[in-house]
Amino acid sequence: MITDLLENVRVAWDGLTANKMRSTLTMLGVIIGVGAVISLLSIGEGAQMAITEQVTSIGSNLLFVTPGAYKRGPVQEQGGSANTLTWADAEAIATPGNVPDAVIVSPEFTQNTQVVFGNANINTKVTGVTPKYVNISKLQVARGRFIEEKDVNGRSNVAVLGYQAARDLFGGFDPVGQKIKVTLPGGNGGRVSLTVVGVMAEYGDSQLVKLDDIVLVPVTTAQTKIFDGRNGQGELIVTMVTVMAASEARIGAAQSQLNALLLRRHNIGPGEEADFSVMSLTDMLSMLSQLTSILTVFLSAIAAISLLVGGIGIMNIMLVSVTERTREIGTRKAVGARKVDVLIQFLLEAMVLSLLGGAIGILLGVGIAKLVDLAGVMNAVISPSSVLLATGFSLAVGLFFGIYPANRASSLNPIEALRYE
Amino acid sequence: MIEIENVTKVYQMGQVKVHALRGISLKIEQGEWVAIMGPSGSGKSTLMHLIGCLDTPTSGTYRLNGVEVSGMNENQLAVIRNLQIGFVFQTFNLLPRASALKQVILPMQYSRNGHRVADLAERQRRAREALEMVGLGDRLDHQPTELSGGQQQRVAIARALINAPPIIMTDEPTGNLDSKSGAEVMDILTRLHREKGITLVMVTHDEEIGALAERIVRVRDGQIMQEVRP
Numbered sequence: 001m002i003t004d005l006l007e008n009v010r011v012a013w014d015g016l017t018a019n020k021m022r023s024t025l026t027m028l029g030v031i032i033g034v035g036a037v038i039s040l041l042s043i044g045e046g047a048q049m050a051i052t053e054q055v056t057s058i059g060s061n062l063l064f065v066t067p068g069a070y071k072r073g074p075v076q077e078q079g080g081s082a083n084t085l086t087w088a089d090a091e092a093i094a095t096p097g098n099v100p101d102a103v104i105v106s107p108e109f110t111q112n113t114q115v116v117f118g119n120a121n122i123n124t125k126v127t128g129v130t131p132k133y134v135n136i137s138k139l140q141v142a143r144g145r146f147i148e149e150k151d152v153n154g155r156s157n158v159a160v161l162g163y164q165a166a167r168d169l170f171g172g173f174d175p176v177g178q179k180i181k182v183t184l185p186g187g188n189g190g191r192v193s194l195t196v197v198g199v200m201a202e203y204g205d206s207q208l209v210k211l212d213d214i215v216l217v218p219v220t221t222a223q224t225k226i227f228d229g230r231n232g233q234g235e236l237i238v239t240m241v242t243v244m245a246a247s248e249a250r251i252g253a254a255q256s257q258l259n260a261l262l263l264r265r266h267n268i269g270p271g272e273e274a275d276f277s278v279m280s281l282t283d284m285l286s287m288l289s290q291l292t293s294i295l296t297v298f299l300s301a302i303a304a305i306s307l308l309v310g311g312i313g314i315m316n317i318m319l320v321s322v323t324e325r326t327r328e329i330g331t332r333k334a335v336g337a338r339k340v341d342v343l344i345q346f347l348l349e350a351m352v353l354s355l356l357g358g359a360i361g362i363l364l365g366v367g368i369a370k371l372v373d374l375a376g377v378m379n380a381v382i383s384p385s386s387v388l389l390a391t392g393f394s395l396a397v398g399l400f401f402g403i404y405p406a407n408r409a410s411s412l413n414p415i416e417a418l419r420y421e
Numbered sequence: 422m423i424e425i426e427n428v429t430k431v432y433q434m435g436q437v438k439v440h441a442l443r444g445i446s447l448k449i450e451q452g453e454w455v456a457i458m459g460p461s462g463s464g465k466s467t468l469m470h471l472i473g474c475l476d477t478p479t480s481g482t483y484r485l486n487g488v489e490v491s492g493m494n495e496n497q498l499a500v501i502r503n504l505q506i507g508f509v510f511q512t513f514n515l516l517p518r519a520s521a522l523k524q525v526i527l528p529m530q531y532s533r534n535g536h537r538v539a540d541l542a543e544r545q546r547r548a549r550e551a552l553e554m555v556g557l558g559d560r561l562d563h564q565p566t567e568l569s570g571g572q573q574q575r576v577a578i579a580r581a582l583i584n585a586p587p588i589i590m591t592d593e594p595t596g597n598l599d600s601k602s603g604a605e606v607m608d609i610l611t612r613l614h615r616e617k618g619i620t621l622v623m624v625t626h627d628e629e630i631g632a633l634a635e636r637i638v639r640v641r642d643g644q645i646m647q648e649v650r651p
Contacts, residue, residue, distance in 0.1 A: 007530055018518045331514040334475065335580065336503020336531040338496045414475050418514065 012349040015321070023353065026317040029310025030357030030397060031364060034390045037303040038365020041386040043372060044296045046379030051288050055281050059138065061248045063255055064279050065093070065241040065262070084275040087223070087236035089265060093243065098261055101254035104244040106132040109222045109229050109237070114183035115215050116191070117169040124165055126182060126215045128222025128229075136242050139211060144176040144198030151218040155225060159194040163202040164212035175199055182215070182226055192226050251280050310357065311397040318350050318405035329409050330417025343410040350402025351395065358394025362387055422587070422620055423449040423472060428481030428491075430467050430643075441467040442478070443643040451587065454614050454621040456634035461626070464643040466592070469624045473506055473590045474498045486587070503531050507581025509610075511593035513573045515565045515580075522548050522561045525579045532584060551579035555609055571602025578609055588620045589613065595630060607633065 016023040067085035090107035093099050109128040114121060133139075134146045142163070151158050159180060166175050175196040184190040194217060203211040223229025223236050231237050245254040258278045268274055322329070329342055366387075369380035430442040441464045449455050449472075459465040470476040471483060474490060477498070483491045490501060502508075515524050525548035529538055538544050552558060555575040565573055574594060581589050591610065595603030607630065613619045623634060631637050632651050639647040 014518065327514065328516055331516065332527070332531075333499065334473075334502060334508050334510075334514070335528040336499050336584075338499040338531070340496075341531055415470050418475075418510070 008345050008348050009352065011345055012352045015325075015349055016352060022317060026313050027310075027353055027357035027360065029313040030307065030354050030394050031310075031361040033303060033307035033310045034358045034361025034394055035364035035368065036306055037300070037390045037393070038362055038382070038386055039368035039372070039380070040299040040303060041296070041389075042365070042369035042380040042382045043378055044292060044299060045381040045383055045386075046369075046373070048289065048292050049381055050379045051292070052285065055285050055288070057138075058281065059136075059244070060281050061245045061251055062136065062281060063243040063245060063251065063258060064284075065089075065243060065258060065276060066279070067237070067239070067276050083231040083237045084266070085238050085241065086231070087229075087238055089262060089276075090238050090241045092261060092265060093241060093258065099243070099254060099257045101246050101250040101257060102243045103246050104132050104136050106130060106136045106242045106244075107219060107238040108133065108240050108242070109219050109227065110239045111185065111222070111227045113185055113226070115165070115169065116181045116183065117175075117178065120169045120171075122165060122168045122213070124213050124215055125210075126217060126222060126226060128217050128219035128226075130219055133216065133242075136244050137211065139203055140201040142199050142201040143174065144196070146198055147216060147218050152220050155220040156218055157192065157194045157221065157225070158197045158218065160198040160200060160216040161196055162200050162212045162214040162216070165215055166196075166199045168213065180215075182217075185227060194221075251282075255280060307393055307397055311354070311401040314350055314353055314398065315401035315405060317353075318346065318402060319408070321349070322346065322405050322409040325409075326412060326417045326420040329412050330414050330420065333412070333414035334418060339410040341410075342412075343406045346406035346409045347399070347402045350406065351398035354394045354398030354402075355391075358391055361394070362390055365390070422451040422453070422486060423447070423622075424482075424484040425472070426482045428471065428478040428483060430464075430471065430476070431479045441643055442471070444481070445640075445643070445645055447638065447645065449620065449622065451620055452614075452618040454623070454633075454635045456623045456625055456631040456637045457640060458624075458626055458628075458631050458637055459640035459646075463640045465624050465640045467643075468640060469590060469592060469622070472622055473508060474501045499531070500533070503528055504536055504584055505586050505588060507578075507584070507586045507589040509574065509577050509581050509589060509591040509594045511596040513565070513570075513577050513597070515573055515576060518564055520562045520564055521552055521557060521568070521576045521579075524565075524576050525551050525583050528580060528584050536584070547583060548579070551582050552576070554582070555579045569602065570598050571605055574598060574602070574606050575609065578606070578613075582613070586619075588622060590622045590624075592624045593627070594623070594625075595627065596625075 065085065067083060087107065090105065093102060094105040107130060110125055112123060113126050114123050115126065129147060130152055131146060131148055134141065144160070146160055147158065150156070161169070161175055169175065169180065170178070176198065178196050179193050180196060181191040181193055184192060217226065219238070229236055243254060243258065245251045255278050262276050263274060266275060332342060366382055369382050372378050373380040425445060425447045428442055428445050429440070432439040432441055445468065457465045457468060467476070471478055474485070477493065478491050481491065482489060485501065485505065490498070493501070516527065522545065526544050529544050529547070532538070538547070549558070549561060552561060555578050557572060557575055557579065560568060560572060568576065589610070594606055594610065598606060610621060611633065614621050623630065625631055635650065637649045637651060638645055
């Protein structure tokens with residue numbers, strides 16, 4: 001039995017190698033399909049892992065209060081256009097007793113603008129913060145000092161540069177003590193001059209968190225001197241308040257305390273839609289994984305379609321092959337091949353095509369994933385399950401699309417097959 | 422050996438029924454050499470297909486070695502063809518792109534149940550022996566495209582012999598050959614008949630070839646017209 005099978009595989013192999021160009025083209029469909037499955041799944045898996053890693057590295061006991069309600073659908077960026085979160089809200093959150101489970105409260109006001117030193121010029125996030133920011137963000141001061149209470153109270157023209165921002169603006173020189181200029185939004189060319197008082201240590205940027213090219217200023221300076229940090233009622237606003245809960249276990253409690261406080265302050269009754277949102281990292285994670293799973297389904301659908309197309313290619317070529325080899329089939333039957341022998345032979349040919357295509361596709365997919373990984377574009381994690389999935393898929397494609405041509409071959413009448421010209 | 426009684430064969434060709442055989446009875450003894458002759462359309466090919474178990478009759482009986490084969494299914498017929506009958510066709514019908522050795526091994530690959538030679542080396546040994554017998558011991562690895570017509574037909578004869586069948590059926594075996602290689606092929610067949618006592622059933626319209634047989638059966642319009650011993 002085994003020798004017969006091997007013999008059949010050899011016969012199938014002989015048939016395929018006799019028509020190398022055609023076999024390769026036929027396999028191409030499966031190669032691309034399987035290659036796509038493997039590389040896309042690997043990249044998807046890598047992205048998922050990277051996101052999880054990054055999010056948890058930020059700290060799992062943090063809550064983010066942002067203006068505007070979280071709406072279902074795509075991720076809403078922090079501090080959208082809404083200006084419903086005020087400085088008074090942040091102060092209320094920080095007031096002892098209001099949110100018992102909040103340990104640190106760090107309000108911020110962020111906007112993008114142009115920062116200039118000499119000829120160097122970067123467009124980056126200018127974030128107004130309080131001294132609490134350094135306790136919550138895991139950033140550390142490398143040189144000089146951080147923003148202090150007196151800077152906030154006095155609306156001082158000082159700045160602390162992120163690691164990358166310092167490099168971009170100053171190259172290798174020590175920026176501490178130098179003056180940088182921040183372009184005022186509005187397009188009238190106005191600029192504010194700030195003295196650099198400190199530089200942060202490298203954080204290690206990732207797709208999710210970019211803290212190294214940040215420029216930090218006192219929150220009051222950001223609200224009043226650089227940007228327009230007031231809403232229609234003339235109240236000072238913030239774009240986000242980061243709250244650290246006493247522990248990971250108290251996250252839920254802190255979240256409901258924050259919600260209750262802000263609902264009360266904003267006069268929002270039950271059933272009405274809130275004009276702010278309080279999100280934990282777990283919420284963000286689940287949102288992101290929802291996004292990546294949609295992406296995975298989408299990619300799988302594309303891969304499945306390309307495998308289907310590959311399978312149809314195999315079927316097409318097998319049908320051509322059956323017609324071309326009608327006489328051969330007749331000869332085989334004349335010397336004693338039974339229906340099942342011919343069926344197995346042609347089925348095996350289809351399977352060899354699809355499995356070989358699958359194997360090459362796996363190599364291709366792994367290669368692409370490794371390349372993407374090494375190039376540092378994205379993380380790619382090759383999971384054995386995706387390799388197994390791809391192998392199973394290509395086997396199924398071979399079986400499914402091979403059975404019809406094989407059956408047609410085995411059903412040929414030997415007399416007519418022998419006569420076929 | 423071969424006992425055919427009152428066999429008919431009717432084909433449905435579209436709307437028309439074609440009566441290819443209209444009641445043929447024929448007996449061929451073991452070790453006999455019979456030529457079936459007749460003009461094209463006479464039914465001689467249909468008769469050969471029936472005797473060769475490539476087809477079954479519409480009515481009538483066919484006993485091969487005392488076994489009734491007219492009611493057998495496709496798989497049972499395949500087993501009979503594999504073990505009892507060797508075919509030599511006018512167009513050789515070798516596999517494209519396979520060595521002479523592989524061509525000859527082919528019928529062994531389809532043998533089952535007690536007739537199979539599992540050992541690959543043994544298969545090769547037997548195939549080599551058969552090829553040597555037809556004078557192609559030095560052409561084992563040649564593909565059909567590298568062989569002359571006469572050599573290809575000799576490979577086909579070796580293939581027909583490999584499972585040691587009692588009957589060899591040939592259909593115009595020299596039809597595609599020049600007279601020299603045709604004569605060589607006929608020599609081999611004659612030798613097999615004489616030395617091994619193989620029953621030869623030969624379909625031809627070549628009177629010269631027919632004359633070599635021990636008995637000529639002339640077929641016309643699906644019936645036997647005449648049986649002569651030259």
